[in-house]
Amino acid sequence: MIEVQDLTKKYxxxxxxxxxxxxxxxxxxxxxxxxxxxxxxTTMRILTGYLPATEGKAxxxxxxxxxxxxxxxxxxxxxxxxxxxxxxxxxxxxxGFVAAIKQVPAAGRRAAVDRxxxxxxxxxxxxxxxKNISRGFKQRVGIAQAIIHDPPVLVLDEPTIGLDPAQxxxxxxxxxxxxxxxTVLLSTHILPEVTQVCDxxxxxxxxxxxxxxSLAELAATLEHRHGRDGVxxxxxxxxxxxxxxxxxxxxxxxxxxxxxxxSSGRRTETCGTRSSGSSPTGASASSRCGLRP
Amino acid sequence: xxxxxSITKKELGQYFGSPVGYTVFAxxxxxxxxxxxxxxxxxNDQGLQAAQNPYxxxxxxxxxxxxxxxxxxxxxxxxxxxxxxxxxxxxxxxKLGTEELLYTSPLSPAQILLGKYLASxxxxxxxxxxxxxxxxxxxxxxxxxxxxxxxxxxxxxLIGASFLAVGIFCSSLTExxxxxxxxxxxxxxxxxxLSWMAYGASGVLASVLNYLSFLQHFEDLVRGVLDTxxxxxFLSFIFFWLFLTHSWVQSRRWR
Numbered sequence: 001m002i003e004v005q006d007l008t009k010k011y012x013x014x015x016x017x018x019x020x021x022x023x024x025x026x027x028x029x030x031x032x033x034x035x036x037x038x039x040x041x042t043t044m045r046i047l048t049g050y051l052p053a054t055e056g057k058a059x060x061x062x063x064x065x066x067x068x069x070x071x072x073x074x075x076x077x078x079x080x081x082x083x084x085x086x087x088x089x090x091x092x093x094x095x096g097f098v099a100a101i102k103q104v105p106a107a108g109r110r111a112a113v114d115r116x117x118x119x120x121x122x123x124x125x126x127x128x129x130x131k132n133i134s135r136g137f138k139q140r141v142g143i144a145q146a147i148i149h150d151p152p153v154l155v156l157d158e159p160t161i162g163l164d165p166a167q168x169x170x171x172x173x174x175x176x177x178x179x180x181x182x183t184v185l186l187s188t189h190i191l192p193e194v195t196q197v198c199d200x201x202x203x204x205x206x207x208x209x210x211x212x213x214s215l216a217e218l219a220a221t222l223e224h225r226h227g228r229d230g231v232x233x234x235x236x237x238x239x240x241x242x243x244x245x246x247x248x249x250x251x252x253x254x255x256x257x258x259x260x261x262x263s264s265g266r267r268t269e270t271c272g273t274r275s276s277g278s279s280p281t282g283a284s285a286s287s288r289c290g291l292r293p
Numbered sequence: 294x295x296x297x298x299s300i301t302k303k304e305l306g307q308y309f310g311s312p313v314g315y316t317v318f319a320x321x322x323x324x325x326x327x328x329x330x331x332x333x334x335x336x337n338d339q340g341l342q343a344a345q346n347p348y349x350x351x352x353x354x355x356x357x358x359x360x361x362x363x364x365x366x367x368x369x370x371x372x373x374x375x376x377x378x379x380x381x382x383x384x385x386x387x388k389l390g391t392e393e394l395l396y397t398s399p400l401s402p403a404q405i406l407l408g409k410y411l412a413s414x415x416x417x418x419x420x421x422x423x424x425x426x427x428x429x430x431x432x433x434x435x436x437x438x439x440x441x442x443x444x445x446x447x448x449x450x451l452i453g454a455s456f457l458a459v460g461i462f463c464s465s466l467t468e469x470x471x472x473x474x475x476x477x478x479x480x481x482x483x484x485x486x487l488s489w490m491a492y493g494a495s496g497v498l499a500s501v502l503n504y505l506s507f508l509q510h511f512e513d514l515v516r517g518v519l520d521t522x523x524x525x526x527f528l529s530f531i532f533f534w535l536f537l538t539h540s541w542v543q544s545r546r547w548r
């Protein structure tokens with residue numbers, strides 16, 4: 001349903017996304033996982049037609065994002081990182097406006113608004129001004145505007161950010177409820193969100209894909225690779241102490257070895273900055289503090 | 294067309310969802326009333342004097358002595374007031390992050406721009422229509438010529454539409470509404486007073502400056518002269534600024 005091939009986006013000198021490729025199957029919920037500034041928002045903005053890509057190709061629902069922007073825009077519901085709300089409008093007034101600009105025919109708009117309000121449980125605030133409702137409700141209004149035209153594809157940028165734990169749970173349930181009828185791509189920097197909500201994941205760091213696939217596939221590859229090799233952690237400093245700590249803290253650990261990075265100091269630094277991406281590809285690096293489960 | 298109207302309706306709703314629309318209307322009508330009553334009172338005094346001097350009585354003309362000066366004064370006021378209507382059109386969308394909604398909807402930038410500009414024009418027309426109530430009384434108690442009056446209103450509309458076109462461009466440049474309003478006032482004032490500079494100039498430069506300034510064309514209309522040159526001037530002026538805005542909004546997505 002969503003297909004991205006060799007996507008690259010440069011902002012002047014800065015490369016936000018490099019050679020990104022991934023695929024999302026119809027009716028599934030896929031997560032874009034990565035730390036801040038990994039390129040998640042940029043990728044979503046390109047998919048929704050808000051930004052053009054520097055290179056590469058993206059198709060949504062079988063249509064090219066660059067060649068047929070309006071067809072794609074009709075097929076996508078998009079919740080940006082900050083919900084795009086007009087504080088002086090009422091909830092239903094706002095949803096009616098979004099329905100109009102998303103080309104819902106005039107006769108079906110009232111029904112579309114009612115449906116979106118029902119799905120996102122906004123009945124209690126439907127007549128209120130958006131500036132007077134709580135953060136959690138605003139986020140729901142954001143999701144309601146994304147589903148108002150019943151699009152086959154939903155792109156949700158950090159849908160649970162800034163909410164309290166109860167609201168996070170509600171929003172996650174809401175998103176899970178959209179599975180099947182919609183193909184969902186959501187971004188997050190919280191790993192449990194992916195394991196709880198998503199069917200598959202694309203892990204991004206510094207604009208590159210570190211891993212992608214369905215959760216089952218990824219778990220299988222991890223087991224396959226690390227069943228033999230162990231897990232490699234790369235640390236900038238305190239390597240020996242960490243090895244000792246792991247030995248004492250994880251009783252099941254078979255062995256923990258500390259090694260050094262390459263001889264030059266520069267090399268050590270490179271290893272250190274990559275430490276957040278504890279990825280399968282890291283296994284080839286020379287610095288290691290090997291842990292064997 | 295449907296898309297343009299959707300945007301227009303939203304913008305009109307926002308003018309009246311906040312105090313902006315009401316404030317602009319109220320202040321405009323108050324100032325209009327002030328100009329109009331003071332000039333009308335002065336005109337009445339002239340009428341009393343003219344009763345003793347039949348030759349002077351023939352010179353009295355409500356179009357030239359009341360409406361002309363009122364229209365002139367009100368253009369200066371519109372120059373300051375209309376940027377307050379246009380400033381939020383694009384700047385606010387950027388600030389709120391709602392431009393992401395607009396640009397990811399199946400709308401073209403031209404539809405968004407025209408929808409917003411149309412909303413501000415409707416506000417202008419309503420303002421002018423409300424102020425024309427005062428003119429009804431002059432028809433009840435006197436006999437002004439209707440044609441120069443109508444052309445004067447057309448002039449006010451065209452000059453106001455020009456101010457708004459400059460204003461919408463300034464709004465598209467920034468997400469800060471204060472910057473947008475000051476920039477628009479500055480550009481409008483500069484173009485307004487170009488003909489003052491023409492006094493010092495001579496030859497081709499003087500005629501170019503005179504042509505570029507609003508004043509010359511506006512004066513023709515207020516005097517009751519409908520010259521296609523003036524119409525072409527205002528329409529091309531508006532088109533120029535809308536075109537600039539459209540190019541700027543388009544290019545934003547490629548920067």
